[in-house]
Amino acid sequence: MKGLSRFFTIGLVTAWYSSNIGVLLLNKYLLSNYGFKYPIFLTMCHMTACSLLSYVAISWMKMVPLQTIRSRVQFMKIAALSLVFCGSVVSGNVSLRYLPVSFNQAIGATTPFFTAVFAYIMTVKREAWITYVTLIPVVTGVIIASGVLGNAKGAVAVVVSILIFKNPVSVTGMLGYTLTVIGVVLYSEAKKRSK
Template sequence: MMAKATAHSGGVLKKIILSYTYLAIWIVLSATVIVYNKYILDKKLYNWPFPISLTMIHMAFCSSLAFLIVRILKLVELFTLSRKVYLTCVLPIGALYSLSLWLSNSAYIYLSVSFIQMLKALMPVAVYTIGILLKKDSFKKSTMCNMLAISVGVAIAAYGESKFDAYGVTLQLLAVVVEATRLVMIQILLSSRGIKLNPIATLYYVAPSCLIFLSMPWVFVEYPVLRESYMRGVGLNVDFTIFGTNCLCAFALNLAVFLVVGKTSALTMNIGGVVKDWLLIAFSWSVIKDSVTPLNLIGYGLAFLGVAYYNHQKLQMLKAKETAEKKSAQQNDEEEGVVLLTEKRTEG
C-alpha cells in the first residue's frame, strides 16, 4: 500500500513539475515575441515601422511550416473541415485574428511594452461584455462590478502614463476588443460544433486566410510607402537573421500554447498570463528603461486584483462543475446497480 501511495504521489509530483515547465516555456516565449516585435517595429530601435508587413511575414512562415508538417512530413493528423465550415467558421475567425494582430503590432510603435501589458488587463472585461451581447454568457452583478474595478484600474494606469499616446491607446483597445470577439466566436462557431483544432491545424487553416486578409490593407497602407522607398533608392533595413528568428519564436509560441492548454488548462494559461505581464513590466522598466510611474503600478495593481478574482471565480466554477459531474456519474452508477440487483432478484 505504501509503495502504491509513494508511486501515486511521485506521479502527481511529476505531472505538476511538467505542467509548470510547460507554463514557464510559454511565458518565456510569449514575452520574447512581444519584446522582439517591439524591437523590430520601434522607430528608435530596429526601425521597421511596418506592422502589417511583419504580421504577413509571420503568417507566410507559419503557413509554410504548417503545410510542411501536415502534408509533407505528415507528423500531425489533420481534422478535415468541410467547405461550409471553413467558409462560415474558419474564415471569419481568420479575419478577426488578422485584424487583431495588425492592431496589436501597430500599437508597439506608439506605446511602451509595460503600458501595453496594462491595457491588456481589459481582456476579461471585453470577453465578458461581448459574451453577454452575443448571448454566450449571462449577466451577473458581482461579475460586472469586478469588470468595472478592472476598468477603473486600467484607467488609473493610463492616467499615470508618462508617454501617453491617444492613437496608440486606441489601436491597443481596438485590438483587445477584436481579440475578445475572436475568442467568443471560436466558442460559438467551433466549440459548439465539437471542433477543436491544435495549433498546427489552426495555422494550417487560419494562417493562409490571415495572409490574404492582411494583403488587402497592405496594398493601400504599406505597399505605397515601401515602393516609394525602393524608387528613391532608400535601402530597407532587412536582416534575415532577425526576421527568421522572430518568425521561429512566433511559431514556437503556438506550439507552447498547445502544450499549456493540452497539459493543463486555458485557465492556467490565463493565470500564467498575469505572471507574464508583471515580468514584462519589470523587464520593460529595468532593461528597456521604459518609464513606469507609481500611478501606473497602483492602477495596474487594482486591475490585477480584479483579474485575479475573476480567475478565482472561474476556478471555483470549474471545480463545482467537476463535482456535479462526478455526483451525477456516481448516481447513475448507483441506479444501474439497483436495476441489476432487482433484475437478479426477479430472475431468482
Template sequence: MEEGRLCQWSVCRSLLAIVQWWGFNVTVIIINKWIFQVPFSLKFCLSIFTLPKLDFKFPLSVSCVHFITSSFGAYMVIKVLKLKPLIVVDPEDRWKRIFPMSFVFCVNIVLGNVSLRYIPVSFMQTIKSFTPATTVILQWLVWRKYFDWRIWASLIPIVGGILLTSITELSFNMFGFCAALFGCLATSTKTILAESLLHGYKFDSINTVYYMAPFATLILGVPAMLLEGNGIMEWFETHPSPWPALIIIFSSGVLAFCLNFSIFYVIHSTTAVTFNVAGNLKVAVAVLISWMIFKNPISSLNAVGCGITLVGCTFYGYVRHLLSQQPPGTPRTPRTPRNRMEQLLPLVNNNDKLDDKI
C-alpha cells in the first residue's frame, strides 16, 4: 500500500513538473515574440482582448535584461533562500573555463531572440530541434569522434524534417532562419565546451546560471548600449506608455529564470527518456499555441516536416538512452579515442538536458 502511494506521488510529481516546465517555456516564448512584434488579439470566452503594442525591437537589450534578472534570481536561490548549495569554482577556472562558455551562451540567447523577431515561433522551435544533429556533427568534425550507426540514422528524419519545413515555410525569412540555425551551433558548442572545460565540476542548472549569467551580462552590456542605446532612447520618447512596457519586459526575464528552475526540477523528477519525449511534446505544444495566438500561416507539408523532425528527435533520445545503458567496457565507437581530451567527451552529450535556457 505504502509503495503504491509513493509510486502514485512520483508519477503526479513528474506530471506537475512537466506541466510547469511547458507553461514557463511557452509563456517565455510568447512574451518574447510579443515584445518584438506588433500587437495581437486573444479570443477568450467570446471576448477579444487586444494586447498593448510594445514594439521593443532590441534583442540585445532584451537578452541583457534576461541575464540580469537570472543573475539576481540565482543569487536569491543559492545565497539568500539557500535552496541549492553553491558549487565553489576557483577564480582562475571562472575566467579560463566559465567565461568562454558564457560568451557562447550569450551568443546562443541573442541569436534565439533575433530569430524570434524575424520568423514565426513555430518555425523557430522546429529549427531548434536541429541541435542534436549539430552536436553530433561538431564532435565528428572537430574531435574526429565516431558514433554508432544508430545515432546517424536518427539524424536523418531530423535533417529531412527541417529541410521540408524550411522549404514549405510560408513566412520564411533568411536572416531569421540563419540566426536560428547558428543558434543551434552555439548551443552545441556550449554543451561540448561544458563537457571538456568543466570536467570535475558537476553543475546543475541553477549554479550554471549563477556563474554564467553575470559574465554574459558583462559581455553583452557594452554592445547593447552602443548598438541599441539610441534606439531605446527614441523608443522611450515615442512610446505612449513606456514604463508599463518595461515592466512586461522585465517580467519576461523573471519568467526566463523560472524556466531555468523548472528545467532543473523536471530533470530530477523524470527519467532521461521521459525528459526527451516531454521536450519534443513541448515543442509541439509551443508550435500549436503560437499558431493559435499569432495566426502565422502553416501549410500541410510544413506541419508534416515539423512532425518528422519531432519523431526524429524522439528516436535520437531513445537511441542515446539505449547506448547509455550499455555495461562498462562495451565498445560504443569503432575506434579508441586518440587522446585524453576525447575521453572527456561523451558519446552523446549529457548536458543536452540543460540546453533549453533563458
C-alpha cells in the first residue's frame, strides 16, 4: 500500500509539472508564434478547466473532502484570493506576448522574496534572520539573469522554451539562473528549519 501511495504522489507531481509547463509553453506559442491576440480568453479557458477538474477530483474521485463556506467573511477572503490569482494568471499570459518564457520564469522565482516582504507588511511577523539572508541569492540571481532565466519548475520550462522558441542564452544568464535556483533551495530549507 505504501508503494502504491508513493507512485500516486509521484504521478500527481509529474502531472502538475507537465501540465503547468505545458500550459505556459502553449500560451507562449499561441500568443507569440501563432498570432493569437486574446490572453484573457486563454485565462478564462485555464480557469474553467481548473474548476471542472477540481469538481471531478472533489465530487467524483473523492481526493479531498468537499468543504462549505461557513461565513460571509470567509467568502470575501476566498473571493479576494480568487481575484488576485486570476489577475496573476491574466498578467502572466499578457506578459508572454512580449517576454521570453525564461525571463517570465526568472520573475516568478522572486516569489519567496515578495512573500516574505508582504507577510511582514500584512502581519508584521518577522521571519528568522537566516530566512532573509537566504533571499539574497534569490534576488541577486534574478537580477543577474534578467539579461534571460526561475525555480525548479522553471528550470524545465526554460530548457524546453530554449529548444522550442530558440531564446538566446548567455553564460551570465545561466550563472544568474543557477544562483537563483540555489537561493530558492536555501530559502525552502530555512523555512522548514524555522518551523
